[in-house]
Amino acid sequence: MNKNYNFAFIDEGSKREIRRTILKAVAIPGYQVPFGSRELPIGRGWGTGGIQITLSLIGPDDVLKVIDQGSDESVNAVNIKKFVGLCTDVRTTVKTSEATIIQTRHRIPETPLRNDQILVLQVPIPEPLRIVEASEEKTKKMHAEKDYAPMWLLLYESLIKYGKITLGTEYPLMVEGRYIMNPSPIPKFDNPKLNDSECLYLFGAGREKKIYAIPPHTLAESLAFEDVPFEKESFKGKRCRLCGSEDTYLDEMFDSSTGEKMYQCSDTSYCQEVRGCI
Amino acid sequence: MGYVAVSGGSEAIEASIRLLDYYRSGTDKDLDIETVAEKLSLLVDRVMGEAGLYSKTYAALALKQCEGCIEEAVFLLRAYRSTLTRNYYSNVLDSNNMRVVRRISSAFKDIEGGQILGATYDYTHRLINFEIGSEDAGALRMNVLEELNSQRPEEIAPCPRVSDELKKEGLIETVLPDKAEPFDITENLLEYPADRSARLQTLSRADTGFLSGLAYSSLRGFGGAHPTVGELRTGYVEVNVPYLFDEAQEIYLGEVLITEVEIFSEADDEDKLKLAVGYGAVFGRNENKAIAAAILDRELETGGPYPSQNEEFVLTHGDSLEMSGFLSHLKLPHYVTFQSKLDAVRKTRGGKA
Numbered sequence: 068m069n070k071n072y073n074f075a076f077i078d079e080g081s082k083r084e085i086r087r088t089i090l091k092a093v094a095i096p097g098y099q100v101p102f103g104s105r106e107l108p109i110g111r112g113w114g115t116g117g118i119q120i121t122l123s124l125i126g127p128d129d130v131l132k133v134i135d136q137g138s139d140e141s142v143n144a145v146n147i148k149k150f151v152g153l154c155t156d157v158r159t160t161v162k163t164s165e166a167t168i169i170q171t172r173h174r175i176p177e178t179p180l181r182n183d184q185i186l187v188l189q190v191p192i193p194e195p196l197r198i199v200e201a202s203e204e205k206t207k208k209m210h211a212e213k214d215y216a217p218m219w220l221l222l223y224e225s226l227i228k229y230g231k232i233t234l235g236t237e238y239p240l241m242v243e244g245r246y247i248m249n250p251s252p253i254p255k256f257d258n259p260k261l262n263d264s265e266c267l268y269l270f271g272a273g274r275e276k277k278i279y280a281i282p283p284h285t286l287a288e289s290l291a292f293e294d295v296p297f298e299k300e301s302f303k304g305k306r307c308r309l310c311g312s313e314d315t316y317l318d319e320m321f322d323s324s325t326g327e328k329m330y331q332c333s334d335t336s337y338c339q340e341v342r343g344c345i
Numbered sequence: 346m347g348y349v350a351v352s353g354g355s356e357a358i359e360a361s362i363r364l365l366d367y368y369r370s371g372t373d374k375d376l377d378i379e380t381v382a383e384k385l386s387l388l389v390d391r392v393m394g395e396a397g398l399y400s401k402t403y404a405a406l407a408l409k410q411c412e413g414c415i416e417e418a419v420f421l422l423r424a425y426r427s428t429l430t431r432n433y434y435s436n437v438l439d440s441n442n443m444r445v446v447r448r449i450s451s452a453f454k455d456i457e458g459g460q461i462l463g464a465t466y467d468y469t470h471r472l473i474n475f476e477i478g479s480e481d482a483g484a485l486r487m488n489v490l491e492e493l494n495s496q497r498p499e500e501i502a503p504c505p506r507v508s509d510e511l512k513k514e515g516l517i518e519t520v521l522p523d524k525a526e527p528f529d530i531t532e533n534l535l536e537y538p539a540d541r542s543a544r545l546q547t548l549s550r551a552d553t554g555f556l557s558g559l560a561y562s563s564l565r566g567f568g569g570a571h572p573t574v575g576e577l578r579t580g581y582v583e584v585n586v587p588y589l590f591d592e593a594q595e596i597y598l599g600e601v602l603i604t605e606v607e608i609f610s611e612a613d614d615e616d617k618l619k620l621a622v623g624y625g626a627v628f629g630r631n632e633n634k635a636i637a638a639a640i641l642d643r644e645l646e647t648g649g650p651y652p653s654q655n656e657e658f659v660l661t662h663g664d665s666l667e668m669s670g671f672l673s674h675l676k677l678p679h680y681v682t683f684q685s686k687l688d689a690v691r692k693t694r695g696g697k698a
Contacts, residue, residue: 078430101534106423111670113677136681143677145355173681191674202657204537229693235685254685274667276534300688318680319687333681 068156075122076154081105085123085278089269092280097242097287098210099193104276109150114172116271117189118147120278121170124185125151130158132166137174137316137333144172161336162345173236175257177315177337180266182283188251190272193279195239195249215247222290232298240287247290248279255299256316261287307332310341369412381405390602390629391415395665396422397531397550399601399628416669423666426531433586436595440605440626442503443580447630450507451574452609458504463579464630507576508607508622517609517620537657544645544660548638549627551663559663560637563644563653570643572608572623579604579630603628606635610643621646 068074075082081103088102107115125131133148135141139161147170148159160166163178170187180186196206199217209215218239225233236252240261250258251270261268261281268281281287291297306313308329315337317330332338339345382389382405392404396419403422411417447463450456511517527542528535530550535543548556563570581602585595605626612619623646625638644653645660652658662668 072428077427080430081427101536103529103532103534105427106420106666107427108421108424110420110673111666112672112674113670115670136678140355141678142358146358149355149358172677173679191671202537203661204657207536231689231693233689233693235689236682252682254681256685274671300685316681317684319684333684 069153072154082123088278092278093282096285097246097248099277099279104273111274114189115273117170117187120187120269120271129167130160132160132169135172138335173252175260177334182265184266186268188270190251190270193272193275193277195247239290243286258289305330310338378405390631392418394628395419398422419665436585438582440582443582445580448578450576456507547660552665553634555663556637559653560640567651568653570610570640572610572640575607575609577606604635606639608639
């Protein structure tokens, strides 16, 4: 641990301020709470919202797991772990079940989370309505008035034009029938995990200076029409080439020598656990 | 194996950082911090301004650490700020009592207190001076100091503002000093419509290139301002903090070099009989940025259909740290999101066929 800096880098007053913001976010599920986002030594747009949440919550007894795109070994996950290690000395793990705080970018782990775990998601664009309205001043009013017609219209038009809803990741959810929220760029595959969960989900957007939350056992429904149900990415008939799982989110890869297409679990530690490697 | 899964990130990062040392080392000649701070002043000024941290030494150090990259240097200083406890807010700087080193007006030939050209590249011919390649730094320094020392410093009286005179004539609206606590953009999310104090702070910390481009677009016709530089002044202003035990007193901390610009423009369509003012202030001698900030202050006050008149557009997209952070994040893996995009496109095509 680098003694030149405070435990968990940020000064205590700022950490307290961030924790207060988190409490407000938990009290109003799905509502984006503004906060005075601090600059970190990591790129703004590289997970600084999530890192600020992690840093403000972490204590010496916590066990941290960081994943990026499902992988513990991805360069950004490694970099974030290294930074938190530099200023806290907390234990890190790759095992989902061992972690008390899991920071993630673009995935929710395959292993179901428990009520003593917090999942911290990094968010690039917290505003779900941004795809229909560019101005923050206007989207804020739309949320206040629960004016979500343009969003529904977007989904409807997509259906009419293409026969499918063409949104991929960042597929919006309605939280407790009140706020539409952006689940961050996780695949639709992970959306159902947000609903009525055991764990607390915290979302941090550093550059956009917003924090929001889905507390345990909160209703979080992916937007869909009565006659057109929500549809996840499907990997029907495909399985992980390493562990054989058929019910996980798969990364597609090519063998350039044979031109063959292969699939592999995006959650690398889950894959290793299934194979008994860790 | 024919494919490469990205793993073993730790070693790759370590090696990449060692390679940076190779690039940074460059030659066996050293670049000392004082040299950067004192010989690359305009670069240092720009970095301090965009970082919002006034320290020539740290700015120079940051520049040395990142091979002179402005965004990286700003980034280093900003991150460093986050670790410092904020103990005081200074009192409002009194730039009326600026120790002026340069002061010009394009609006009037004669201004009270006089025009002081000061140091400017404006009237140099931009010819590369090949002799600088082999100049004797010691001798150069001695020469300029000798010339300086042979002169008697003139007493500089505080100059009134050019706009003060126009206010007296009623050509510019006189507004009472606003005693409200200023918005602090470093500790709050900027919400719209924004306070003017928030606007001016944001412009002051914004990326120089971003502001210059926007102000230029406004001058060329994508905007309404036809500005005249009423006054540009550069100089040192005192920074004081309130004395905790006696409100009436203050503690002198030191002085900072700033550039302040007031531009004059038509008030608006209804009120052609009056002039309006736009204001910009920046750290150091970053004159074009101060002018651009003043133009944008005016444009945002008026509002309108152009980008330079859209408050949210201008104030949200000019922060060096935010723009470079978000742009560079595109280099991170996006395997999961791209897979999802592929899935959506494939399904849609399937539906069509």
